[in-house]
């Protein structure tokens with residue numbers, strides 16, 4: 067099924083004024099507050115992808131979610147946080163926004179990594195120290211997106227008891243990553259890689275392997291992999307961006323292993339389906 071297009075909440079009452087805010091329980095502070103519509107993957111990430119593709123002649127922004135491919139602007143968002151809680155999360159998000167891959171193809175985080183010049187497509191990913199990056203902000207940002215996905219009605223991922231662990235961590239702006247939570251941050255160099263998968267946006271998804279639950283999403287040159295619980299592999303703390311000050315540097319062709327299966331499995335809908343139908347008469351798209 068395609069993701070729902072409408073905001074689905076049960077407001078206690080409509081807020082006065084022209085905004086789309088509603089009064090309901092804030093997911094973070096758990097107080098009854100006027101909520102803002104929060105994006106699960108931040109709006110600036112969507113906007114940057116769209117801006118990049120608009121600059122690329124002939125390219126189109128196709129969103130793949132829940133196994134469906136549709137043209138542009140299908141962004142998962144719902145009333146979730148009050149203004150005060152948005153303000154708690156915002157500094158880490160702003161920090162990541164500033165160092166992430168930009169629509170003009172500059173990538174401040176990557177430009178400070180000297181080892182990046184040695185990579186070429188097919189290279190083995192390389193853990194590198196990143197003392198010039200705010201590693202706590204990277205961890206906090208990754209955790210906030212994963213948590214938002216888990217508490218959203220529109221995503222199927224779940225954090226189990228770690229939803230509450232991450233809620234308490236996010237609410238305390240000075241807290242470090244809780245025990246049992248690790249964030250691995252990949253920095254992808256897309257220069258010279260066909261299709262530029264470093265500009266692809268992949269919504270949070272969850273899997274289980276090596277004794278942990280893994281929650282991953284990608285966008286703007288980064289891939290964030292957050293593990294929760296279980297008996298994590300011994301190497302994991304050494305790759306955790308906050309605990310070790312390390313990011314994993316890799317070429318963006320690595321991302322194809324995540325992008326291509328989604329692309330192949332997605333059922334084209336709407337304009338994407340019609341375009342394919344025009345290009346391949348007689349081929350049925352959709353179900």
Ligand SMILES: [Zn+2]
Nearest residue numbers: 092095148151
């Ligand atoms: Zn709140």
